[in-house]
Amino acid sequence: MRLGIALLSVLLLAVAPAVPAGAQEAPAGMKGLYLLTDYPAVTVRPGSTSTVNLRIQNYALPPERLALSVSGAPQGWTVTLLGGGQPVAAAMAATNNSTSLQLRLDVPADAAMGSQNLTVTAKGASAEVSLPIAVTLAKELPAKLTVEPQLPSLRGTSKSTFEYQMNIKNDSGRNLVASFAAQAPQNFEASFTEQYGSQEISSIPVEAGQSKGIKLKVRPPSTVASNTYPVAVRVTAEDATAEAKVQLEITGQPQLSLSGRDGLVSSRAEAGTEATIPVIVANRGTAPAEEIELAGNAPSGWKVAFEPKTIDRLAPGQTREVQAQITPPQKAIAGDYMASLRASSRGETASSDFRVSVATSTMWGIVGAGIIAFALLIMVGAVARFGRR
Amino acid sequence: MRREGSPRRGVGVVFFRELFDHLTSVRMLVLELLVVLFGAVVVYFAAEQIRNTTAEDPFLFLRLFAPPGQSLLSFVTVLSILIPLIAIGLGFDAINGEYNRRTLSRILSQPIYRDALLFGKFLAGLATLSICLITLWLMVIGFGLLRLGIPPSTEEMGRMLVFLLVSIAYAGVWLSLAMLFSVLFRSTATAALSALGLWLFLALLWPALAQVVGEAISPSDIRFTMIGIPTPDTVAWQQGLARISPGTLYGEAVVAMLNPEAQSLTNLLAQFQGRVLGAPLPLDQSILSAWPQIVSLIAGMILLFVVGYIAFQRQEVRA
Numbered sequence: 001m002r003l004g005i006a007l008l009s010v011l012l013l014a015v016a017p018a019v020p021a022g023a024q025e026a027p028a029g030m031k032g033l034y035l036l037t038d039y040p041a042v043t044v045r046p047g048s049t050s051t052v053n054l055r056i057q058n059y060a061l062p063p064e065r066l067a068l069s070v071s072g073a074p075q076g077w078t079v080t081l082l083g084g085g086q087p088v089a090a091a092m093a094a095t096n097n098s099t100s101l102q103l104r105l106d107v108p109a110d111a112a113m114g115s116q117n118l119t120v121t122a123k124g125a126s127a128e129v130s131l132p133i134a135v136t137l138a139k140e141l142p143a144k145l146t147v148e149p150q151l152p153s154l155r156g157t158s159k160s161t162f163e164y165q166m167n168i169k170n171d172s173g174r175n176l177v178a179s180f181a182a183q184a185p186q187n188f189e190a191s192f193t194e195q196y197g198s199q200e201i202s203s204i205p206v207e208a209g210q211s212k213g214i215k216l217k218v219r220p221p222s223t224v225a226s227n228t229y230p231v232a233v234r235v236t237a238e239d240a241t242a243e244a245k246v247q248l249e250i251t252g253q254p255q256l257s258l259s260g261r262d263g264l265v266s267s268r269a270e271a272g273t274e275a276t277i278p279v280i281v282a283n284r285g286t287a288p289a290e291e292i293e294l295a296g297n298a299p300s301g302w303k304v305a306f307e308p309k310t311i312d313r314l315a316p317g318q319t320r321e322v323q324a325q326i327t328p329p330q331k332a333i334a335g336d337y338m339a340s341l342r343a344s345s346r347g348e349t350a351s352s353d354f355r356v357s358v359a360t361s362t363m364w365g366i367v368g369a370g371i372i373a374f375a376l377l378i379m380v381g382a383v384a385r386f387g388r389r
Numbered sequence: 390m391r392r393e394g395s396p397r398r399g400v401g402v403v404f405f406r407e408l409f410d411h412l413t414s415v416r417m418l419v420l421e422l423l424v425v426l427f428g429a430v431v432v433y434f435a436a437e438q439i440r441n442t443t444a445e446d447p448f449l450f451l452r453l454f455a456p457p458g459q460s461l462l463s464f465v466t467v468l469s470i471l472i473p474l475i476a477i478g479l480g481f482d483a484i485n486g487e488y489n490r491r492t493l494s495r496i497l498s499q500p501i502y503r504d505a506l507l508f509g510k511f512l513a514g515l516a517t518l519s520i521c522l523i524t525l526w527l528m529v530i531g532f533g534l535l536r537l538g539i540p541p542s543t544e545e546m547g548r549m550l551v552f553l554l555v556s557i558a559y560a561g562v563w564l565s566l567a568m569l570f571s572v573l574f575r576s577t578a579t580a581a582l583s584a585l586g587l588w589l590f591l592a593l594l595w596p597a598l599a600q601v602v603g604e605a606i607s608p609s610d611i612r613f614t615m616i617g618i619p620t621p622d623t624v625a626w627q628q629g630l631a632r633i634s635p636g637t638l639y640g641e642a643v644v645a646m647l648n649p650e651a652q653s654l655t656n657l658l659a660q661f662q663g664r665v666l667g668a669p670l671p672l673d674q675s676i677l678s679a680w681p682q683i684v685s686l687i688a689g690m691i692l693l694f695v696v697g698y699i700a701f702q703r704q705e706v707r708a
Contacts, residue, residue: 299664333664333678334670334674334677334678335664335665335668335670335674336664336665336668337664337665338665355665357671359673359674359677360674360677360678362677364677364680364681365676365677365680368680368681368683368684369684371684371688372684372687372688372691374688375687375688375691375692375695376691378691378692378695379691379694379695379698382695382698382699382702383504383698386698386699386702386703387502387503387504387702
């Protein structure tokens with residue numbers, strides 16, 4: 001019985017395939033050496049580099065050394081055979097196995113239009129195979145890469161961020177890593193992020209035939225004038241490029257500012273008496289501000305009024321002087337108080353804090369002096385009345 | 390008998406004689422030593438405290454007189470206790486002393502009016518106190534210059550000057566009071582005891598009593614007590630009553646002068662009104678805010694003197 005099991009295992013070992021990994025089973029009746037490519041006729045653009053994938057297939061022949069050569073390349077072309085990433089001059093294919101090669105074509109930019117026939121030859125001691133490859137030169141090639149903004153024109157204020165969704169489609173037959181750059185006007189800040197993410201990126205892998213979405217964020221400088229600004233997006237991957245143009249339409253916005261005359265934000269006031277503070281309202285924005293309302297916050301009991309109360313219209317870059325009338329209460333204790341003055345126009349506000357020094361009326365000083373004088377008068381009266389020897 | 394001629398006649402003679410007597414008396418020496426000793430110790434500690442503080446302070450020099458934080462051992466506190474003591478010491482036997490020594494009628498037999506005698510004695514007492522306070526004041530400033538190494542600013546000088554004047558007025562109030570008692574009581578011991586008793590009462594008991602009386606007149610409102618704020622009406626009564634004591638008036642005036650950003654009760658009220666914290670008042674506003682107190686002290690001094698004057702004029706002086 002034990003002998004039987006041993007015999008069986010030996011049999012199984014013998015039946016198990018003794019070919020190296022990766023080898024295919026030779027189709028029945030196939031024998032010989034072949035030089036193969038998927039597309040033996042290709043179209044390339046002058047000035048670009050293209051690669052043609054080749055394969056040496058050995059069916060049921062003993063392996064041998066095959067010297068490789070390429071003939072038929074016109075003057076100026078650089079034709080290189082690559083194997084495993086480096087230039088090679090010979091290849092060996094094991095029995096029932098294949099070796100892949102790449103034919104790299106560097107076509108000069110001034111190459112003449114038309115077709116060229118290249119012949120790749122693999123020559124061994126017993127066998128020789130050759131493969132003609134037709135290379136056609138053409139100026140315009142179907143795009144390998146496209147970039148398409150979903151909404152190419154956005155509108156907003158100088159404070160908003162413009163976000164453009166874009167699709168990068170890889171129409172070439174290979175997986176590509178597409179890198180992108182945006183050319184925006186000066187001081188505009190442009191960055192790319194993933195479609196659903198916040199990480200900034202500069203390139204993205206796109207599989208053959210697939211498309212990927214990216215997002216372009218453009219932040220204009222806050223002082224930019226209202227206008228339409230173009231942004232050019234350029235996507236490159238190996239020898240393919242694609243371009244798209246998007247637009248920022250920036251609408252103007254008023255920006256108010258409020259300050260004291262000559263930058264002075266302090267004032268003096270007497271308790272119970274109105275003090276007038278000249279206040280400058282300016283529009284530093286890019287659109288006119290309309291119906292500017294003026295208001296003020298002061299400690300309780302204080303009165304704050306403006307002359308005039310509202311400004312109808314303030315063009316960009318214009319300033320206007322108004323008078324703030326601040327009245328501390330009658331009983332205000334001497335000292336410094338803060339009053340906040342505010343100008344607002346439809347959501348746009350500017351405010352400034354003013355320091356008001358309240359002084360007590362000197363009238364009480366005079367009253368005090370009067371009391372002392374009265375006391376002295378009493379003394380004089382007493383001296384006159386009660387004076388005696 | 391009506392007086393003939395100017396009541397000022399003889400004032401000068403009495404003034405210089407009394408001044409000489411005061412300045413050479415042992416009593417004055419003892420009082421001076423007391424003040425200098427107390428003042429020196431307190432100012433020394435204040436200076437040490439200032440030297441150890443690195444924070445910037447626009448009124449560094451004023452801190453010598455009133456160090457921030459602790460109020461018990463400041464120069465001002467010592468002065469507010471010692472000024473009444475000196476003033477009472479100088480004035481309690483002004484008239485009855487002469488009377489008891491039987492020199493009063495002798496003086497009055499000279500071509501010196503009663504007016505002149507009282508005026509001269511009062512002015513001499515005030516001058517003595519002024520000399521005493523000015524000397525002390527200059528000593529503190531000199532010590533501050535030596536110890537702190539920085540000169541006082543103009544505003545600080547102004548504040549210290551007003552402080553000096555207020556101190557003299559405060560001394561004048563107690564001098565008038567002491568002289569009033571010396572006119573009223575024939576016994577010097579009674580006069581001294583009454584004056585000292587009144588001083589102790591006003592300085593120690595009255596502030597506490599004013600709180601109670603104020604509370605009784607206008608009880609605290611529960612609405613204010615709930616949020617931890619003193620009732621304004623009660624505070625007004627308590628403050629008004631406490632201000633009967635010259636010590637309170639002096640304290641308030643001094644705080645306004647020497648501690649421009651101090652946390653007095655008025656300042657607390659000002660905060661509720663929205664005043665910016667830590668912003669010192671300018672000098673003129675400080676004087677204005679302390680003006681009622683200053684006026685009260687000066688007017689009180691004059692009126693107390695007038696009462697003493699009238700009492701003296703109506704008195705029988707022949708013994």
